[in-house]
Amino acid sequence: MDLESFLRVFLPFLLGGAALTIVISAAASVIGIGLGLLVAAGRLSGRALISAPSALFVDFFRSTPFFVHLVWFFFALPILTGLSLDAITTGIAALGVYSAAYFAEVFRTGILAIPVGQRDAALAAGMTDRQAVRRIVLPQAVRMVLPPMVNTLVVLVKDSSLFSVLGVAELMYRAGAASQFSSRPLVIMTVTGLIYIALTYPTTVLGSVLQRQVAKAT
Amino acid sequence: MLEYSWDWSAAVDGLPLLIEGLAVSFVLALTVMTVSLPVSLIVAGARLSTIAPIRFSAYAYTEMLRTLPLLVLLTWFFFVPGLSFGVNLEPFVIAVVAFVLTTSAFLAEVVRGSIQSIDPGQREAAVAAGMTSWQAARRVVLPQALRRALPLIGAVWISLLKDTSLVSVVAVHDLMFEARVLAVTVYRPIEVLTFAALIYFVVTYPQGRLLEWVFQRVRVSE
């Protein structure tokens, strides 16, 4: 089989996997960012009862490999919830919780990077705490946080490839299967690599652009 | 709760196996780091080269290898040499090659960034005193750059330790591999994997804190 017909057979197969990769990554990102915001708020809280567990959450997940959690969630979640859950669901839950620790760290350092003087100046002018945070601190924090957030998203997409180990038919799984089935792994794996780059490179570029913008503003 | 009889003793009994796996993880990480550092210096140098094709190739290298998932690289080296070229590689070698490619890319970026963060006035002063470009680089810029890069290199090391968990899929007997085998052997996946997670945590977390401390010291001494 020549290269062109080979690709015509296998490319749609791989792209179908890429679609699932996107879905997984998007779902996990939503969970990760949402949970990450809560945990970051918890870490910044003055009350030790809230900040200590939040810190432990972040430190624990950031000091352990995602792979371990992925497999752990696969076995533990159905048992703990009593529901029969498939690999995709447990996987998305695992990736959501895991990435939340990283997002939380990004959000926390972002907020702390805003000079104390900004809030002081706002309060000194007579703003309430809420006004100061909403009008002065938060807008700056969002700008600060965007580049590292983008980087975390790229890592998240890369981690989605591990779902293949659980048999989820996303891009990586299909690449492995196609490599064995077609006995032309060079083409398959190279194309797969290119697809992953196509998925993540735009976000990396976006991240660098945002990074430069933030650097200019500070 | 679904039917599951908890039994932590089975996991505890398996600890020696897990620790053996941890040793393999460590050896792998050390090997990768040792090879990656010199490679990264070369790549970083290439990134800063004045010759456009060299600069661009290095750029492509770092950009691609930092965006590709490790699993893709592992799988690539798992299948391609064997099926396409008839060269059968040992799992450990596959792991080392794949990891060196990514780690050197990340390290190259770290080194490059550190070199570029050194005040150009430093090189100016050295050259004004009569040093050649190479002497200025070796005696003035590079030492400072590497000192600044130290905490970031440490961070790459810690990431590397965690990422080694992936080599279990190409049957390297690291901690994750032993954990997965043990989990299936004693039918207690949750307990075993919890232990594996705790081992990773106990190994990684202190290194992370040590790194933060080094970070502070580097920043203070500047």
Add this chain to the structure above:
Amino acid sequence: MGLSARPGVGVTAARAAPEPVIVATGVRKAFGKVEVLRGVDLTVSRGEVVVLMGPSGSGKSTFLRCVNRLIAPDGGRIVVSGVDMTDNATDLPRARRTIGFVAQHFNLYPHMSVLGNVMEAPRIVLGQSAADARTTAERLLARVGLADKHDARPRELSGGQQQRVAIARALAMGPVVMLLDEPTSALDPELTGEVLDVMQELARDGMTMIVVSHEIHFAARVAHRLVMLTDGQVIEEGTPKEIMREPRDERTRRFLSRLMSWETDLSS
């Protein structure tokens, strides 16, 4: 209004029955085990310009921040325009509206233009319309000499320009008293003049001011009273001329001589 900015001449007579704007008594503050303020008493009358001086760590900045309660004192009482800032029941945001605050590092909001910075608090805190806030802002920016910089971003301005915007921003709230914490310390020497000139004009227009500063020439020319703070206490106060010519306390003498070691003699 319109008190003379030249201290020592007619000042005592004009202040025969001064109206106290700030009354601080026995202010104490400790950070952990370090006692930064050990009982500071200070009264500032309407239209008075007080320069607070002292060695680093003497508590000057801390005291200033206690006046508008950015820092809560551990003990003592501070009353500003009749409002007790140390009372926990006081509505602090409201009380702060009459106190203008300018910090060492300007703290302009980087995500807003110069005009936006000056308009922000009047709109958000006082509820002014955009049109009214804009008019005031434009007037104040002209007053500090930055009429052409409305749409600039803070990062495009020099340090001196940024600090002048910070002053205009504080004035936009129509404060009764201005607190300035080392307003020129973070500036390159050739830029301090433009900021000090603005401050001098403010004083000439009768603004009540507490300025923490090392600028002795400014103190000599503009201040009505010099207050020396050392180790968290007021060790000496008087007119600038009194203090600089004949300091009574040994610590004052040492501090001033170090400050003036590179200066030529003060001309009267």
